[in-house]
Amino acid sequence: MRHYATVDGGEDNPLPASSGSILKKTATDNLRKLRIESGLDYVGFEIGGRHLDYAPDLNLADIRRQLDAHAGVLDKTRVVVACDPIVDVALEVGFNLFLSVQFGEDYEWKPGGANSAGTVVIDPDHRLQKISAILLDVFQDVMIANSPSIASVIANYRASGRSMKDFYALKAEFAREAVAAGAGTLFERYEPTQYAAFSALARKDLYQSMTQGERSGLARCWIEFLNAKLVDCFLTAEQAARLVRSEAFRTTTAPRVDGSGPKTNERTRRGFLRERDLVALFRDRQVVHEAGSYVLCIVNRPNGPGIDQMSAFFDRSPGGAIRPLKLCSGRQYDKMKDFVREGWVTPVRLFLQEAPRGGRP
Amino acid sequence: MTAYIGIADLTVRLSSMNPLNLIDVNGANAKLEQRTITACRHVYDKARDDTEKRALERFGIVREGAAAKYFELKDPALCREFLIKLRSALLQDALPFKICVRLGELTRTTLRDQWKDVMSAAKSGEEPAKSAALKALSDQFGVVDATRIETLFDLYRASSLQDDGAQLSLDFEAFKGLGIALDVGPSDPIHTIGAGTFRNHYPVRRRMNAFDPVEYFDLLFVDEPDDIVERFIGTEFTNGSDEEEGPTSDGVTEEVMPAGMGSIIDQVFLLLSRSVAADPAHAGFYISILTTLVRSGSYRALTYLSRPEGGSGRRRASGWQKAPPIFGAVLTRRKNLAILTKIVGIELVVGSLVDEVYSAVAGQPSSAAAVRTGDNAGEVEAVKADDRMQRLVKTIHAAYGPTWLRKVLNLPEAVLSPERKRVLLAVVTAP
Numbered sequence: 001m002r003h004y005a006t007v008d009g010g011e012d013n014p015l016p017a018s019s020g021s022i023l024k025k026t027a028t029d030n031l032r033k034l035r036i037e038s039g040l041d042y043v044g045f046e047i048g049g050r051h052l053d054y055a056p057d058l059n060l061a062d063i064r065r066q067l068d069a070h071a072g073v074l075d076k077t078r079v080v081v082a083c084d085p086i087v088d089v090a091l092e093v094g095f096n097l098f099l100s101v102q103f104g105e106d107y108e109w110k111p112g113g114a115n116s117a118g119t120v121v122i123d124p125d126h127r128l129q130k131i132s133a134i135l136l137d138v139f140q141d142v143m144i145a146n147s148p149s150i151a152s153v154i155a156n157y158r159a160s161g162r163s164m165k166d167f168y169a170l171k172a173e174f175a176r177e178a179v180a181a182g183a184g185t186l187f188e189r190y191e192p193t194q195y196a197a198f199s200a201l202a203r204k205d206l207y208q209s210m211t212q213g214e215r216s217g218l219a220r221c222w223i224e225f226l227n228a229k230l231v232d233c234f235l236t237a238e239q240a241a242r243l244v245r246s247e248a249f250r251t252t253t254a255p256r257v258d259g260s261g262p263k264t265n266e267r268t269r270r271g272f273l274r275e276r277d278l279v280a281l282f283r284d285r286q287v288v289h290e291a292g293s294y295v296l297c298i299v300n301r302p303n304g305p306g307i308d309q310m311s312a313f314f315d316r317s318p319g320g321a322i323r324p325l326k327l328c329s330g331r332q333y334d335k336m337k338d339f340v341r342e343g344w345v346t347p348v349r350l351f352l353q354e355a356p357r358g359g360r361p
Numbered sequence: 362m363t364a365y366i367g368i369a370d371l372t373v374r375l376s377s378m379n380p381l382n383l384i385d386v387n388g389a390n391a392k393l394e395q396r397t398i399t400a401c402r403h404v405y406d407k408a409r410d411d412t413e414k415r416a417l418e419r420f421g422i423v424r425e426g427a428a429a430k431y432f433e434l435k436d437p438a439l440c441r442e443f444l445i446k447l448r449s450a451l452l453q454d455a456l457p458f459k460i461c462v463r464l465g466e467l468t469r470t471t472l473r474d475q476w477k478d479v480m481s482a483a484k485s486g487e488e489p490a491k492s493a494a495l496k497a498l499s500d501q502f503g504v505v506d507a508t509r510i511e512t513l514f515d516l517y518r519a520s521s522l523q524d525d526g527a528q529l530s531l532d533f534e535a536f537k538g539l540g541i542a543l544d545v546g547p548s549d550p551i552h553t554i555g556a557g558t559f560r561n562h563y564p565v566r567r568r569m570n571a572f573d574p575v576e577y578f579d580l581l582f583v584d585e586p587d588d589i590v591e592r593f594i595g596t597e598f599t600n601g602s603d604e605e606e607g608p609t610s611d612g613v614t615e616e617v618m619p620a621g622m623g624s625i626i627d628q629v630f631l632l633l634s635r636s637v638a639a640d641p642a643h644a645g646f647y648i649s650i651l652t653t654l655v656r657s658g659s660y661r662a663l664t665y666l667s668r669p670e671g672g673s674g675r676r677r678a679s680g681w682q683k684a685p686p687i688f689g690a691v692l693t694r695r696k697n698l699a700i701l702t703k704i705v706g707i708e709l710v711v712g713s714l715v716d717e718v719y720s721a722v723a724g725q726p727s728s729a730a731a732v733r734t735g736d737n738a739g740e741v742e743a744v745k746a747d748d749r750m751q752r753l754v755k756t757i758h759a760a761y762g763p764t765w766l767r768k769v770l771n772l773p774e775a776v777l778s779p780e781r782k783r784v785l786l787a788v789v790t791a792p
Contacts, residue, residue: 008399008450018453018628019619029614051450054403128587131620204674209593209614211674 001046002142003073004135005063007082008054014103015081015131017049027140030210034144036340037212038219039295039333039347041147047139050077059087060097060115079138080116081131088113098138098168098195101131108189109200117168117195129206136208137199144198144222149349152243153226156233165194172196174225198222223293223330226351234291234351237282241275244296244348273298277325287327288355295333296348297340299324306344313339365440365554366525367462368533369397369447370429372646383635389456390428396450397423397430403446404439413439424467429533431526433467441555444541444580455628457636457646461532462554463544465525473514480507536577538563538649539629543578557581559656559729560775563649564706566642572706574773578731579649582657588621589662590686592678594669613678615689623686626654630690630697637700644704651691655713656729658685660721665752681756688714692760702761708768711757712776715769719781722747728778741784750788 006015024047031042050073052058052066063086067074080086081101088100097116104121107130112118122130144150157167175196179185186203202210202217210218226234235243281296282288299307299314302324313335315323327350328336339345373379373389401422408414413436422443423432434440444460451458482494484507498505502513536542540561543554561579564572593614617623629650636643662683670677681688690697691710701707713729720727723740744750757765766789770782777785 008403008446015620016449016453016622016624018455019624021627022617022619022624026616026619049453051399051453053399054406056406126587128585128618128620132618135619207591207593207675208616208618213674 001048001076002139003048003050003067003077004079004081004139005050005052005067005077007052007058007080007084014083014101014127015049015135017051020047020049023047023135023139026208027136027143030140030215031143033210034215034219035347037215037337038223039340039349040144040219040222041149041349042143043146043148044143045146048073052080052082056084057087058082058084060100064115078142079135081135086116086119088116098197099134101134103127106188107186109185109187109192109196110189111191111193112195118172118192126206132208133203133206134197134200137197137203140199141197144218147349148243148246149351150222150226152235152239153230153233153351156235156239157230160233168195169193170229171198171225174229175201178221198225223349227292230351231291234353236353237279237288237355240282240350240352241278243350244278245273245275273325281325281327282350282352283355284327285355285357287329288352291352291354293330293349293351295328295330295336296350297326297328297333297336298346298348300344300346304344306339306342310339310344363464363466364433364435365437365462366431366433366465366467366529367440367444367460368426368429368431368529369393369458369460370426370533371451372457372459372539379639381635381639384456392454392456393430393451393458396447396454397432399450400443400447404434404443407442408439431467431529437554441557441580445583448541448580449582449625452625452628455631457539457632459533459536459539460541461529461536461544462541463525463529463532465529467526467529471514472517476501476510476514480510483507535575536563537565537575538646539632540650540653541580542649543580554580557583558731559727560731561649561652561656561729562709562773562776564645564709566645566705570705572645574706574709574776576773576775579653579656581653582622584657584659585621586659586661588618588623588659588685589683590618590623590689591616591682592680594676594678613680617686621686622654622657626686626690629654630700634700641703642705644700645706648704648706648709651687651710652713654687655691655710656717656727658687658717660685660688660717663688663718663721663749665749681752692756698760707761708765708772709776711761711765712769712772715753715757715785716777716781718749718753719744719777719784722749728781729775741780744784745787745791750785751791754785754789 004015004020006017024044027047028042028044031044035041050067050070052063055062063080064074067077078098079101080097080099083103085102085104086100099112099118099120100116101120101122103124105123106121107123107125108121110119110121120134122134145154154164154167158164172192172195175192175198176190178201179190183201184204185201186206187200198221199218201221202214204211204214204217288294297314299310299322302322307322311322314326317323333347336345336347340347371389371393373384373386379386404422405414405417408417416435417439420433420435422434423430425431432443434443440462444462447460448458476498479494479497482490483498483505486494495505498510502510504510504513532542532544543558557580558578559581560576562574562576565575566572593616594612629647633644633647636646664682666677666679666682668679681693691701691714692698701710716728719725722744725740766785769777770786
């Protein structure tokens with residue numbers, strides 16, 4: 001569960017505190033399609049809203065104190081929405097606030113202060129759309145970053161002794177570079193220094209649902225960012241195999257009894273994949289010839305429907321049965337999308353290190 | 362001195378509104394208190410200058426009420442802030458509440474103060490006054506002995522309710538709805554409490570299927586022209602042609618903005634479904650808040666598309682576009698309609714919707730406006746010719762069945778004016 005906090009302003013109330021479910025629904029709608037199109041997974045979570053009391057000169061210390069009154073809310077709050085500017089004061093313990101949103105004359109993304117990683121200023125024109133858009137972007141981005149494939153790269157990054165703050169700064173740097181290289185944003189001024197949401201970068205208009213173009217832009221943003229800035233943290237073959245076999249991607253094949261077990265559309269079990277098969281695949285220099293992003297496509301039911309259509313794209317074992325695994329490069333994955341959409345294939349986006357010389361083990 | 366006095370209370374304490382115990386009453390009481398305090402704080406922060414602040418500090422806002430909160434505010438603008446703030450906070454917490462406001466005075470006198478003159482007259486007054494005083498004392502207290510009455514004053518320490526306070530309690534009992542009911546004098550409510558006042562109705566059941574609409578003044582939510590729902594179809598998943606007619610439900614994404622009223626409407630329907638689960642008759646209490654939401658929507662941009670529109674990026678779905686979130690909630694969402702169509706008095710909501718769409722098409726204030734001017738003939742013709750009214754009639758017909766028209770035509774003038782009823786009839790009977 002993640003939270004946003006909204007400052008009560010009576011009639012100027014910028015955002016109801018009860019809108020979390022709408023945000024979640026829209027975000028997961030978008031990300032479900034993103035998963036099919038790019039193999040980038042996501043972790044959906046509840047989004048909660050918190051009231052903050054209005055005060056003429058609200059500062060972050062006040063906000064921190066108010067949020068601290070609720071157990072577990074402070075650490076999980078990502079955005080504060082207020083009408084008036086929030087005074088950023090240095091606190092001893094900073095909290096993990098991504099953005100503060102406030103009203104002003106222009107539509108801009110400003111550098112953050114001591115305790116917030118950025119400030120988004122919203123002008124009166126299409127105010128509601130702009131608030132909705134920025135909140136969706138932040139939470140959507142958190143959902144993507146929490147997906148096991150990206151989270152595992154971030155875990156390697158942190159294991160090398162660097163902090164999340166550095167990671168967010170890298171994101172902001174990448175976003176600035178992308179904009180300098182010609183990627184457009186809707187902001188009149190765009191100067192993130194400590195945090196940037198890639199969803200905001202991919203956005204072409206203020207609508208909540210993403211178009212296909214926006215989704216591919218978002219996927220490209222994340223993949224290029226990881227390739228450009230975090231290539232040293234990509235997974236080894238063993239790490240990737242463990243990830244694919246791990247609980248993060250699991251669901252069991254247990255039957256549904258009393259509502260337990262996997263629900264419709266839940267991921268199918270991949271525990272049956274043998275580790276050495278996966279490791280062999282990830283060490284194949286024919287495929288993993290350089291560090292980068294690949295999509296592991298797993299056939300859900302090797303003797304299930306659609307097998308005839310798929311047989312052209314998957315290898316066969318000497319016995320003639322289809323091999324249920326294929327590691328695709330980005331372009332190869334395009335051909336798999338239709339199977340993923342049908343539910344025949346499960347895609348797992350993986351960021352892999354270059355396979356070691358010496359070929360298969 | 363006259364001021365705005367009011368009561369705010371939750372309706373869940375009445376077992377009829379919460380028979381399934383879906384709302385934790387103690388928690389709800391605590392929340393009501395918190396939200397009332399927030400509203401007080403908000404009003405204090407909104408006070409324009411130090412004089413106003415000093416006045417608030419001196420007299421206070423919430424006077425009494427362990428359960429129901431009795432409040433008093435002298436300034437109309439601040440009273441308005443208080444009401445709007447409290448309403449939005451309670452709705453976001455999904456708490457059913459009602460607030461009644463009238464002009465008057467919540468009392469500050471104790472029994473002792475109130476009877477001071479009578480007591481002194483009984484002790485030492487002239488003869489006719491003295492016997493009258495003694496009689497009054499005997500009527501009220503049963504005894505005339507001064508010492509005994511002093512003891513009674515000690516025993517009964519509650520402040521004595523004046524007429525206004527008692528009337529307020531009666532208003533509160535009588536108001537069978539959710540939301541704000543203003544009884545701010547017969548003259549001109551706009552000048553007393555501010556813009557956004559309109560005539561609303563709540564139904565009082567007369568027989569099984571008949572009700573009497575009772576008129577009262579209500580406050581609109583703030584008007585946000587941008588708070589509209591747009592509906593798109595994904596180009597990537599549909600291979601249908603542009604020729605398809607009529608709304609398609611498959612693959613249509615409704616864009617409800619989190620920053621708009623959408624989530625508050627969801628909360629109202631959540632409460633409604635709970636109340637109906639307990640007893641369908643309770644649904645009538647929700648007519649008032651539904652009407653308020655319908656009247657607060659922005660219909661200026663409302664359009665109807667008979668076929669999908671747009672190119673490769675975004676395609677607008679056919680059907681209603683750019684409607685406020687409440688429009689879809691009361692007209693097209695099947696889950697809601699299953700409840701709404703059975704409510705006795707729902708025509709108050711449907712009638713308001715027709716009136717609001719008419720007002721938007723004609724560019725006229727609504728029939729419920731506190732001060733109304735008649736429609737002129739040119740606009741009537743324009744409305745008759747407008748496609749949206751015909752489409753609206755068809756949509757309502759599909760949602761509420763053929764009897765809606767007769768019911769709507771029977772509504773009071775302040776829901777749908779007689780001219781508008783005539784136009785509606787002309788639209789329905791148009792070839």
